[in-house]
Amino acid sequence: MAAQQSAIQPASGRSKAKGGLFRLALMACLGISIALLGLLFVDVFRDAFSTVGDTGRRALDGKLFTEFSTTQPGKAGDAGLQSAITGTVWLMVICAVFIVPVGVATAIYLEEYADGERWWNRLIEVNIQNLAAVPSVVYGILGLAFIVRGPLSLGNVLLAGGLTLALLVLPVVIIAGREAIRAVPPSIREGSMALGATQWQTIWRQVLPASVPGMATGVILALSRAIGETAPLILVGAAAFAAFNPGSPFDDFTALPIQIYTWISLPQPEFKALAAAGIVVLLAILIAMNGIAIWLRNRYEQKW
Amino acid sequence: MEAATSAGATPGVPALGVARRRRGEQLIRALLFLAALVSVLTTLGIVASLLFETINFLNHAGVFNFLTGTDWSPQDRSDPGYGVLPLVSGTLLITGIAISLAIPLGLGAAIYLSEYAKPRTRRIIKPILEVLAGIPTIVFGYFALTYFTPVVLKDLIGLEVQPFNALSAGIIMAFMVLPTIASVSEDALSAVPQSLREGAYGLGASKLQVSLRVVFPAALSGIVASMVLGASRAIGETMIVLIAAGLVPYLGVDPTKSAETMTTYIANTAKGDVSVGDPQYEALFAVGTTLFVMTLLLNMIAIRFVRRYRQVYE
Numbered sequence: 001m002a003a004q005q006s007a008i009q010p011a012s013g014r015s016k017a018k019g020g021l022f023r024l025a026l027m028a029c030l031g032i033s034i035a036l037l038g039l040l041f042v043d044v045f046r047d048a049f050s051t052v053g054d055t056g057r058r059a060l061d062g063k064l065f066t067e068f069s070t071t072q073p074g075k076a077g078d079a080g081l082q083s084a085i086t087g088t089v090w091l092m093v094i095c096a097v098f099i100v101p102v103g104v105a106t107a108i109y110l111e112e113y114a115d116g117e118r119w120w121n122r123l124i125e126v127n128i129q130n131l132a133a134v135p136s137v138v139y140g141i142l143g144l145a146f147i148v149r150g151p152l153s154l155g156n157v158l159l160a161g162g163l164t165l166a167l168l169v170l171p172v173v174i175i176a177g178r179e180a181i182r183a184v185p186p187s188i189r190e191g192s193m194a195l196g197a198t199q200w201q202t203i204w205r206q207v208l209p210a211s212v213p214g215m216a217t218g219v220i221l222a223l224s225r226a227i228g229e230t231a232p233l234i235l236v237g238a239a240a241f242a243a244f245n246p247g248s249p250f251d252d253f254t255a256l257p258i259q260i261y262t263w264i265s266l267p268q269p270e271f272k273a274l275a276a277a278g279i280v281v282l283l284a285i286l287i288a289m290n291g292i293a294i295w296l297r298n299r300y301e302q303k304w
Numbered sequence: 305m306e307a308a309t310s311a312g313a314t315p316g317v318p319a320l321g322v323a324r325r326r327r328g329e330q331l332i333r334a335l336l337f338l339a340a341l342v343s344v345l346t347t348l349g350i351v352a353s354l355l356f357e358t359i360n361f362l363n364h365a366g367v368f369n370f371l372t373g374t375d376w377s378p379q380d381r382s383d384p385g386y387g388v389l390p391l392v393s394g395t396l397l398i399t400g401i402a403i404s405l406a407i408p409l410g411l412g413a414a415i416y417l418s419e420y421a422k423p424r425t426r427r428i429i430k431p432i433l434e435v436l437a438g439i440p441t442i443v444f445g446y447f448a449l450t451y452f453t454p455v456v457l458k459d460l461i462g463l464e465v466q467p468f469n470a471l472s473a474g475i476i477m478a479f480m481v482l483p484t485i486a487s488v489s490e491d492a493l494s495a496v497p498q499s500l501r502e503g504a505y506g507l508g509a510s511k512l513q514v515s516l517r518v519v520f521p522a523a524l525s526g527i528v529a530s531m532v533l534g535a536s537r538a539i540g541e542t543m544i545v546l547i548a549a550g551l552v553p554y555l556g557v558d559p560t561k562s563a564e565t566m567t568t569y570i571a572n573t574a575k576g577d578v579s580v581g582d583p584q585y586e587a588l589f590a591v592g593t594t595l596f597v598m599t600l601l602l603n604m605i606a607i608r609f610v611r612r613y614r615q616v617y618e
Contacts, residue, residue, distance in 0.1 A: 019512040023420060029412025030429060036479050037436050043451045044443065105339030113333055114340075126607070128343050133533065133603040134596065135540025137567050138350060141592045144574065145353030167346050174343070200332045228440025231542035231567070235574045257442050264446055264547055272450055279443050286438060 048277040052076050053270030059277035068243040069259055076270040081278055084259035086245040087158065087238070088227060091255055094162025095226050099173045100219055104208075106170075107177025107215070112203055132171035139168040140235025148236050156237030159249040164232050169222035176218020180211035185304045213300035220293040224286050230257040256282050354596060357589035361386075364583070370590065376553040376569075378587040386587070388594055390553035394470070394563035395595075398545055399538040401474025401559060402481055406538075407531055409478070410485030414530075417486070418493035419515045437483035445547030448476040453548065463560060468550025471559035477544050485534040492526020492613050493519055529609035536602035540595065542567040566595045 048060040055077030057063070067080025106128075114121040143164030147154055154160040184207050192202040233255055240262045242254040256278060263275035362370060365386035373387015413433070417426055453472040457463045465471060496519050504518045520527070550562030551572055569591050578585040 015510055015512070019510050022512045022515075023416075026412045026416035026420060029409045030416055032409060033413060033436060033479060033482055034429075034432055037432065037439075039451075040439070040443070040447045043447060047450065102339050102342050105336045106343065109333075109336035109340040113336060124340050124344060127347050129607055130600065130603050131343055131346060133536055133599065133606075134350065135542070135567065135599055137540065137542045137570050138354075138592055138596050138599075140574070141570065141589065142346070142350045142353050145357070145589070146349050149580065150353070170343060170346070198326060198329055200329050224438065228438075228442065230440070230442045231546075231571050234571045237574070237577065240575075257440060260442055260446070261543070261547070264442075264449065275446060276450075279446060282440060283443070286440070290434075290438065 044276050044279050044283070047273055047275075048280040050273045050276075052079075052273050053268070055270070059273035060280055064274075064277055064281065069241040069254070069262075070243075071241055071262065071266060071271075073266075073268045073270065076268070076274060079274055081256065081259055081281060083242045083245055084254050084256045084278070085281070087242070087253040087258075088256040090158050090246055090249070090253065091162045091165060092223055092227060094159060094249060095166045095169070096219065096223060098163060098166035099170055099222060102166075103170055103173030103219070103222075104177050104215060106174045107181055108203060108208075110174070111178050111181040112199070112207070128171050128174055132175070136168055136229055137231040137235065139164055140232035142167065143232055143236040154250070156239070156252055157250050158246050158253045160236050161233055161238055161253060161255070162249070164236050165226040165229060168229065168232060169226045172222040172225060173215075173218050176221065177211070177215045180214025180218065181207060183214060183302075183304075184210045188304075210302060213296050213302070217293045217297050220289050220296070224289040224293075227285060227289070228257055228282060230261055233258050234261070256285075350596065354589055354593045357586045358593045361583070361586035361590040365587075365590070374555055376564075378583050384583060388566075388591060390555040391564060391566045391569055391591060392594070393555050394549070394553065395539055395565040395567070397557060397559060397563055398470050398474045398477065398549060398565060399535060401471060402477035402538045403531065403535050405475060405478035406481040406485055406534055410482045410530070410534065411489055411527065413482070413486040414490040414493055414527075415515055415520070418490050419511070419519060433483045433486055436479060437487075439480075441480055441541060441543040442547070444476050444480050445473075445544045448472045448544060448548035452476055465560040466550070466562050468548060468552075468562040469560050470549050470554075470563040473545045473549035474559065476548065477538055477541055480541065480544065481534040481538050484537055485530045488530035488533060488610075489523070489527045492523040492530070495526070495613060496522045523613065525609045526613040529606040529613075532602050532606040532609065536599045536606065539602070540567065540599050542571050546571050566591050570595070 049058055051057060052059050053073070053076055057077045063078065064080050065085065066082060067078055068082050069084060070076070070079045106124075110121070110125065114124070116122065116125075143160060146152060147160045147163055148156055152160075188206050188210065189202050192206045193199070197205070238258045239252055239254045241259065242252065246253045260275050260278040260282065263271040263278065370386055370388055372389065373385060374389050375385030375387050376390045377383075377385040417429060421429065449468075449472075452475065453465060453467065453469060457465050457469075457472055463471070500518055500522060501514050504514045509518070545565045546568045549565065549568065551564050551568060552562045553569075554561055554563040570588050573584050573588045576584075578588070
């Protein structure tokens with residue numbers, strides 16, 4: 001630091017002006033990002049409320065929820081997202097059923113049982129850090145080669161899509177779960193054990209109940225990441241459009257982001273409006289989920 | 305945390321001679337360990353699924369040809385080209401545009417939030433960055449294709465761009481990457497001890513000098529980590545480029561042209577429902593391996609840098 005200290009001189013009028021300019025430049029960096037976000041929202045909403053071709057129908061209306069999708073330009077006036085919304089709900093349920101037990105169990109193992117000095121535990125930790133940054137399309141390849149075909153051979157069905165998304169967001173749940181467990185002070189555990197509880201009784205009756213809000217927040221954030229993922233679903237073969245609601249995890253399916261992508265890739269402008277309407281629905285679901293997560297965090301967060 | 309138990313005694317409690325082997329407790333521990341293994345199996349699954357088809361592909365394409373060839377056209381049945389360079393160059397071109405915009409903007413935002421903003425301002429601005437981080441990339445793709453290319457690049461700036469081009473995808477991708485860079489480097493800046501700042505103020509330094517000459521160098525390893533992570537996210541991003549950058553392999557640096565990336569090739573090939581054994585199906589895995597190796601290397605570098613700044617100040 002010695003070289004830096006010698007470079008520091010008492011503030012002059014010029015350096016004050018420089019300081020002000022620097023501050024403005026920093027604010028501009030943030031301003032540009034926020035402006036782009038605003039522009040994006042305005043553009044998407046304007047497109048979503050525009051009319052679909054010359055059908056006189058506004059894209060974002062009730063039909064979006066009651067009708068099935070189409071890719072025929074002549075029928076854009078009667079196209080909806082019904083099968084895509086059902087598919088997305090199914091995917092989220094499958095995803096949650098998988099990530100809640102596995103994610104929570106992994107978090108408990110790493111925080112309460114694992115000896116950080118052992119190589120296998122360190123391997124698990126580094127591995128989770130790395131998995132969190134693997135591109136989503138690579139998870140899609142895993143889903144295609146292992147779940148859709150190969151060892152599991154489930155085919156292009158909901159369960160394959162849900163499991164692929166689950167593996168993708170599992171690190172999010174584990175990392176949030178570990179933080180929630182770490183926030184429970186050791187004195188709680190020591191008190192419980194001093195009263196004769198076993199380690200598992202302590203975890204099940206003391207540590208877990210105290211960390212539920214943090215874990216629930218992590219699960220919701222993980223699901224809100226999964227819901228917008230498109231690339232892995234393309235790889236596992238979600239249908240470009242489907243005129244039926246899936247009835248079981250072993251049915252073919254489409255999903256909200258896939259449907260939006262299909263409409264975006266069609267050249268006719270009427271489908272652009274429908275895609276924008278789909279995006280508004282997707283964003284609305286996302287905002288609702290994040291709202292719940294924030295509310296959970298504020299309402300149930302325990303201060304020790 | 306508690307040390308692992310060796311003889312089955314309740315951990316954290318010294319054995320008083322009555323410690324019994326509790327089978328239930330041992331079973332639970334084993335089950336939890338199995339759950340933790342799922343993530344390791346995921347990695348092994350990724351590596352295995354990539355490896356088999358990649359080896360098949362390299363057997364008839366040739367390793368040297370794959371890594372140095374400049375023609376990518378595995379779909380061409382009479383004269384297929386198996387050189388991955390055009391896809392790598394397209395990826396790097398778009399990533400380069402994205403991070404050269406995201407790094408200054410993200411660092412500026414991070415320095416402002418960590419050094420200048422009042423707590424009230426931070427409480428308002430940080431959620432906005434989280435919203436930006438949470439927007440599905442397909443939405444960015446839509447925005448790049450239907451608004452940024454035709455309205456901003458063509459009409460407003462007057463650039464002669466193709467409808468699908470690297471520039472628009474890269475610029476919009478910058479805003480997808482920006483929250484990562486801003487939040488990781490803000491963590492690093494905030495971890496710099498207050499005493500360093502106070503020391504510099506005590507010597508008469510201005511806020512600008514403290515931020516740039518004391519805090520910034522002290523947080524450098526975390527800042528480098530944020531940039532590397534940002535680059536890794538940009539390389540692996542699929543939907544923005546699939547929608548806005550087009551599907552033409554292009555070995556060059558003109559950003560107004562369409563440029564296919566590794567991720568685009570993977571997604572677009574899978575969409576066509578290719579069958580097992582088809583050279584295109586194998587090519588998809590070979591490109592996937594290239595992408596996986598590149599992002600894995602970047603992630604390891606980032607993890608190393610993050611660990612370094614944690615060691616210094618914690």
